[in-house]
Amino acid sequence: MQKTGTVVRWEADRGFGFIRSPQTDADVFFHVRDFRGPGTPQPGMAVRYEEIHVGGKGPRAMAVSACEPARKHAQPDVAPRTLAPAQRGGRPASTRPKAVAPRDPWLRPVLWVAVVWAMGLGWAMASGHLPKWVLPAWLALNLWTFAVYWRDKWAAQRGHWRTPENTLHLWSLLGGWPMARIAQQVLRHKSIKASFQRAYWLTATVHVAAVMAWVVLI
Structure with a gap:
């Protein structure tokens, strides 16, 4: 379905961005290879595109092209940002503000619980009460969980095939919940989506409860 909108974010070094349209509730992801020039996408550019939905990951734009005539001085429909000191002083600065991950108030408690859990x-x-291989296997599982999150983040940035959310939750359920939390914060991946966070806490709770029940009952 063809729609029109405005580019509100463009990550030039990563090759992707987002389009905001009154015809769609969420911002629409698009990749540089889906842009049909001339030039390059810029925030504020009015575009037309074909919207598709793949694998329940949200809307994606294909065959993106600038509307004519181009809006040379249009501004994106986002709150204005204060210029960085380097920009006010006239020194060269990157046109893309660095993304800063919101601080996770639960990260440190999760890490402390993970340390206590490893001691337990x-x-x-x-x-x-448990076989000798359990702790080494748990540590290896956590490293693998981080790798799975990193691979999904990498695929999301490049528009490649994604890892299903159920798979990410499976590794947390099997014991990778500490490293999953670290990956969410360090990689800024799945850290805001409310439904994913609810499922994550459920998997961590079920894993801890199941292992404690095993130790007590055996």
């Missing part, structure tokens, strides 16, 4: 696993192994 060590005690359970030493006392014979």
Whole structure:
């Protein structure tokens, strides 16, 4: 379905951006290879595009092209930003403001719980409640969980095939919940989506409860 909108964000070094349209509730993702020049996309550019939906990941724009006549001085429909000191002083500065991840108030508590959890696993192994391979396997699983998150973030930036959210939750459920939380914050991936966060906390809780029940009952 063809629609029109305005480019509100363009990550030139990453090759993707977002279009805002009154015809769509969410901002629409598009990749540089889907842009049909001339020139390059810029914030404030009026465009027309074909909207598609792939795998439940939100709207995506294809065959993006600038509307004619081009709006040379149009501004994106976003709140104005204060110029950085380097820009006020006339020194060269990047036209793209650096994205800053919001601080996660739960990251530090999760890390402390993970440390205590690792100590608990060590005690359970030493006392014979769990096999000797459990703690090394848990550490390896967490490293793998971070790698899976990184791969999904990489695919999202380039418009490649994504890792299903259920797969990400599966690794948390199996024990990778500490590194999943770290990956969400460090990679700025899945850290804001409310439904994903609810499922993440559920998987972490179920895993901890299941292992504790195993140790107590065995």
